[in-house]
Amino acid sequence: MQIAVVRSLKFTLFSLLISLALPGLATVAELKPTAEQSKAVVDLVEKLNKEHYRDQEFNDALSSRYFDEYLKSLDSAKNFFLQTDVAEFEKYRKTFDDDYKKGQLDNSFAIYNRFNKRMVERLEKVIKTLDDPKTKFDFDVEESIVIDREKAVWPANAAEADKLWHQYLKSNLLNSMLSDKTLEESKTTLRKRYANQLRRLKQQTPEEAFSVMMNSLTTLYDPHTNYLSPENAENFDISMSLELQGIGAVLQSDEDYTKVSSLVVGGPAQKQGQLKPNDKIVSIAQGADGEFIDVVGWRLDEVVKLIRGPKGTIVRLEVMPADPTATANKQITIKRETVKLEDQAAKKAVFEIKNGDSTFKLGVIDIPTFYMNFEAYQKGDPNYKSTTRDVYNLLNELNKEKVDGIIIDLRDNGGGSLPEAAMLTDLFVDPGPVVQIRQSDDTVSRNYRAYQPAVYRAPIAVLINRLSASASEIFAGAIQDYGRGIVIGSTTFGKGSVQNLVDLKHGRLKITEAKFYRISGDSTQHRGVIPDVKLPSLLDPDQIGESSYDNALPWDRIHPAPHQNYYNISKYLPRIETAHQERLAHDPDFIYLNKQSEIFKEASAKKEVSLRLETRKEEQKQLEARMLKMENELRTAKGEKPYADYAALKKAKGGDESEEEPEQEKSKEINPKEDPYLMEAGHILADFIGQIKHPETKVAQQQ
The missing domain is CATH 2.30.42.10 (PDZ domain)
Structure with missing residues (x-):
């Protein structure tokens, strides 16, 4: 995962509305394609066809999918277009492939301009409704609004659209009122929002429209392939510079x-x-x-x-x-x-775990990202900083402290330098392959390898979560495939593709051109790395991760690369899993986390919300009581004083505080006793060590 502020350039038109000018007439000038855009679309289609990893032809079938995706990009909530508009556009469904190959954008712009027209009509009507003192919003009637309209249909006519938008207004006003604003304050805020959107409509450019069109096409290849307008290409360069x-x-x-x-x-x-x-x-x-x-x-x-x-x-x-x-x-x-390099540097800690009659001294190395100071390296600075160099030094320090094993903490590590992931693996395994890369022409390279004898040979564990991605997945997958250590946590992100930036005749294209594969032959794409021992997670995989994206490249396999096998992890897992589950059942932190997870799942499953004020207040009251009960059960189990009421809980959590001049936190030190995930990983590693007769790793024959 790239470290950048701008990550995804798949725009929706609704997100193209910002405050720039005063509202005016209920019309906007029609946008027309430029000569540069006509050349760029031909160039883009050719590059997608020849260079993208996914081999698919831009034909009538893909044109039909593009039609649906384009309308979704414009009107994902299906609340601006009318059914008559969509029916009229059907004549374009299978024409985009031929049009774009010829550089013709007129039909795409016709759809875009119709959407602008519908938006202007709707926004001016909504503003008028909010301004009219005669408009009443009845928050006493029991009615609800559908949250997710993905499977809904467009309004059949203006009257049906009016009814839908009245519900939208009620919902937005209600949300504001539940945040302690009055009805009039809420109406003022909402009016400003829609006025800003209306103002922006009159400031749109053909480039904004073109970006929506092109990214509606690129996303059909995979979610990481994007069209970058000249301006956004410049922003991308800035973000990648760190x-x-x-x-x-x-x-x-x-x-x-x-x-x-x-x-x-x-x-x-x-x-x-x-x-x-x-x-x-x-x-x-x-x-x-x-x-x-x-x-x-x-x-x-x-x-x-x-x-x-x-x-x-x-x-x-x-x-x-x-x-x-x-x-x-x-x-x-x-x-x-x-962001400074030292803020991302690996750090260590030592803590003890008591398992039965035995006490284990464990080290933990937290690796926030895979970094390398390329500038210092290119200048020949012998002291340049990198993940591997820093971890090498930390391993030597932990060896001097005679730890029994080490946890490599990769939670929230979104990746970074691929060579660093390979070199880090080299510290724990003897010479051999680390990752395989397959190009769009099916050629496979195994150039990223471990070259030196392992520096550290005692048992290790790798701690991962849903936000561990890319280079993190390569390292965790290699450790798992070698049987070098036990992988603990939740399934990783699943980002197993490689992108490259190519210039177009107008703008640039970030295009997926290869995939990562583990030495076992399994792809890290889509599926991610599945841990040997699972820990509860509050992150919903349906909302975060590669599998949550439409058109993500699939998981698949290629031939494995010959490699050594260290520990037979599967042999130890039954006893480890039994002890793990017994601890989770009695650990106050994980009992609390599981209850939190239940609430998260209930919220995700909710399809409708009430538009009755008293109903929403009662739901909020019940949720607050539930949270207070959970929190106090946790505090009581830990010997801490319970909160008197929800207000005390909210204050303690910082929910009603807003610092005017915040003191930015220093990089947090590792504190295992305050981290239930790290403590449980320590117990699992201790169980693992306890089942191994000899502390030094025995290398098996190649398989």
């Missing part, structure tokens, strides 16, 4: 919201600690007392511009938490900083 001064968050479009995909390790947001993956950004304010600007419906790159800023300045975010136990939006204050 000199970007911002908050260190990877963002993506999610219908009309900007969603946090992941956090950059060592970045300001990760250090501050409140922003979480899947949180949705609602509004942004500059400085300690700047006015919040609603950004729902804004284009991704415009949201990024507001978040990005000079080092040392303050940005405040209002977010809709992904945590379903949160009962209101939260405000987060973050100081912008440049």
Whole structure:
């Protein structure tokens, strides 16, 4: 996974709406394709056909899929187009392949312009409704609104669309009122949001329309293949330089919201600690007392511009938490900083685990990312920093402390340098292959290898989670395939593809051209690395991970690469698993985590929400009581004083606090006693060591 603020350029038109001018007439100028775009679409189609890893022809069948994807990109909630519009567009369904190969974009722009027209009509009608004092919103009637309209149909007519939008307005107003705003304050906020969207419609350019069209096509090949407009190509270069001064968050479009995909390790947001993956950004304010600007419906790159800023300045975010136990939006204050290499450096700790009558001294090495200071390396600096060099030094220190085994912690490690993943593996295994790479022409390379005798030979464990990706998966997969150690945690992200940037006649194309395969022959793509011993996770794999993306490349296998086998892990797993489950059943932290997970699953399964104020208040009250009970059960089990009420819990968790001048956290030290996942990984490793007669690894014959 690339470390960047701009991650996905698959736009929806609804996210192309931002505040720039005053609202005016209910019409916008029709957009027309440029000569440069006509050349670029021919170039793009040719490169997809010749260079993309997925071999598929842009024919009538793919044109039909593109038609559906294009409409989805424009109107994913199916609340702007009417059924008559979609029926009229059907004549274009199987024409896009022929059109694009010839550089013809007129039909695509015709659909785009119709959507603009429908949006202007709807937004002006909504603003008028909010301005009309005679408009009443009845929050006493028991009715509900469907949350996910993916399988819904477009409104049959304007009257049906009016009814749907009245429900939308009620839902948005209700959400605002549940965050302690009055009805009038909520109406004012909502009116500004729609006025901003209307203003932006009149400022759109053909390039914005073209980006939507091209990314609707590229996503049919895989989710990591994207068209970059000239401006977005420049932003991509900035983000990849790691000199970007911002908050260190990877963002993506999610219908009309900007969603946090992941956090950059060592970045300001990760250090501050409140922003979480899947949180949705609602509004942004500059400085300690700047006015919040609603950004729902804004284009991704415009949201990024507001978040990005000079080092040392303050940005405040209002977010809709992904945590379903949160009962209101939260405000987060973050100081912008440049991510420093030392903030991403590996670090170690030593702790003891008592298993039965035995006590084990264990080391843990936390690796936030696979890094290398390329500039220092190219200058010939003998002390350049890299993951492998740092871990090598830490291993020597742990050896001096005579630890019985080591945990390699790769949780939340989104990847980084592929050579570093291979060299890190080299510290734990003797010479042999680490990863296989298959190109689109089916050629397979095994150039990334371990070349030196292993530096560390005692038992190890690798701790992973859903946000462990790419290079992390290569390392964890190699350790698992060699039988070198036991892999613990939850299934990894599943990012097993390789991208390359190619220039187009207008803009650039980030294109998937290869796939990673483990030495066992299994791909890391889509499926990820499945742990030997599983730990509970609060991250929903249906929401986060490669398998959550449409058109993700599939998992498959190729021939295995000959390699050594160290421990027969499967022989030890039955006894390890039995002891593991017994601990989970009695561990207060994991009992609490499992109850949290139940709430998360219930929220994800919910298809509708009530539009009755008292019903929503009662649901919120019940959730708060449930959370208080869970939290107090955990505190009681740990010998801590229970909270008196939910307000005390909320205050303790920082739910009602917003720092004006935040002191950015230092890089957190490893504290196993405060980390139930790390402690349980320690118990599992201790069980593993306890079943091994000799501490030194015995190398088996090649298989």
